[in-house]
Amino acid sequence: MQIAFGLDxxxxxxxxxxxxxxxxxxxxxxxxxxxxxxxxxxxxxQQYKMKSRNEYIDKYLLLLDAD
Structure with missing residues (x-):
């Protein structure tokens, strides 16, 4: 299991x-x-929210960058 590699x-x-x-x-x-x-x-x-994709990208980046 990958967790055994010491992942957070x-x-x-x-x-x-x-x-x-x-x-x-x-x-x-x-x-x-x-x-x-x-x-x-x-x-x-991609299928249903293409017009709002930049909002989702911003959300992803915000959450992935938060500690």
Missing amino acids: TKKVFILGKRNEMFIKKINKTEKLFDQLITLEHPRYI
């Missing part, structure tokens, strides 16, 4: 609501991450 497990970014369901279920039993942050899936943005 304070927070994890999840792409998409469906993935969120699976990761939350796993995290509930395994307690791998302290904080789960769900972002809109890039495919969803």
Whole structure:
């Protein structure tokens, strides 16, 4: 498992609501991450929110840069 490589497990970014369901279920039993942050899936943005994509990019950058 990659966590054994010494990765920071304070927070994890999840792409998409469906993935969120699976990761939350796993995290509930395994307690791998302290904080789960769900972002809109890039495919969803490309298909349905193309006009607002810059807002999503800004959101991603803001969240990924925050400590």
